[in-house]
Amino acid sequence: MPLVPDFLAGRTPPDLYHAYLEPAFTPWARALLDTLRPVGRLLDLACGTGLVSRLAADLPGVAAIEAIDVAAPMIAKSEALDPAAGETVRYSVASASELPFDDHHFDAAICQQGLQFFPDKPAALREVRRVLKPGTRAAFSTWCRAEDGNAVFGAFERIIAKDLGDDLVPFGPFAFGDRRTIARLAEEAGFRVIALEAESRLSHLPDPRTFVLFDLAFLGRPASDGTLQPIMDFDDPASDAVIERLIEKMDSATTQWRQEDGSLLAPMRAHVLLVEA
Template sequence: MSETDKLFAGSIPENYDHHMVPLIFASYARDMSERVAALAPKSVLETAAGSGVVTRALAPILSSDARYVVTDLNQPMLDHAKSRQGADSRIIWQKADAQALPFEDAAFDLVCCQFGVMFFPDRPSGYREARRVLRPGGSFLFNAWDRIEENVFASDVTDALATFFPSDPPRFMARTPHGYHDTALIRSDLAKAGFTDVKIETRAAQSRALSARHVALAYCQGTPLRNEIEARGPDRLEAATDHAASVIAIRHGSGEISAKIQAHIILARV
């Protein structure tokens, strides 16, 4: 993983929240928040919270006396998430590295992480930290995208940019968001961290957008894929976005469109 794969800065946080969240993250955030609430934790730690889509879904259904610590390594994303959240005395916002959590042992009933583990440079280390801060009987709930071929729009954008930049195609989507799809590897990494009770569910959903242009904007300008595009030419972002939109329109139509997305939901217990 390159350093730019983790760089959510500039206009990316706002574009990410405006375009990517409704496109692929919102339905999984609802699913995760419902799973967390069903476990009735009194203290929750969210790592890699991003723009706060899970936080916004979970806070209204979390127990009124729960403590909810929301963290992310990227301060611009955390600032954006906080700005979108109403005043809530239960929520503590804190910049934190999921691989070196600044919390005491056995401090939480549940740790959750939506589509963040793919960005961990050392996943077993991140999992060990989650296990360390969990109380006995606690739960670690996270999800990870399945292979890019099972996520149609991500695959379409990647293919489109490969034709736009034929000599040096941007591979961020395949390399990072969809690069940790092997469930055997996920189980192995969790075992290295000391988790023995692990359940994995693969869940498909539909990604919907108002137009092909919305999809292209989401991926090309609302993710670190933008960094890869601009590295190939700062003035080529709009042209690359337009090209991706045209390819998606040819494949899916010019009006409202939809396509399959698929992810793994993992529950590991202490």
């Protein structure tokens, strides 16, 4: 079987997200919660597979969590993973630009690595401010550019740009890394910026082969209707030679972060924004 279909093996995007992204996100989720120190009712935006909500549910003072994501499969995976689902945490499908909550409903809001994907960032930030009680706080994190402290992804962007086309970079998660833009959008939404810092932490990433196969499965070029089209025909065995070359290059580019089990422990850098409504 060709490499990418064999790697996917019937697993859904939420399955892959849980397996390969949550280990990288966990130290950041803990740090973002430490920054926010939520109490009362918490809103978790772009919750993905529910990592932040699962951690927040164990914090003293957090009474209830509303976790939203636009992707129904992510919400289903969150519910399956979270023993607090339906009790402390309620997961639901919703858009950050049209939050289904009353004004001044929440005591805190958090968004880990979601803001860069919102199609209407100003509307989403205004909505978050609307549903927060006056004087309460929200915390957001968004990756800095890949070449600005995200070494493994920076290496992969350079390899992809050279081998497959520079129109494929920057990758979406790293395309919203301008500090001044982040601060301006928050202020225009009516927030008071308390802090906006670029922070670095070590993150656990999969081995280079897994890293390449995972990222290629989600990398694409936009079609006329806005959907992402795969960068190659993964069912064509001829694609495997190209993929093996990418894996070999990533293997060489990441030796300094290699662990005994083959996984990578590498620095990642993100903007952490703390605001007050």
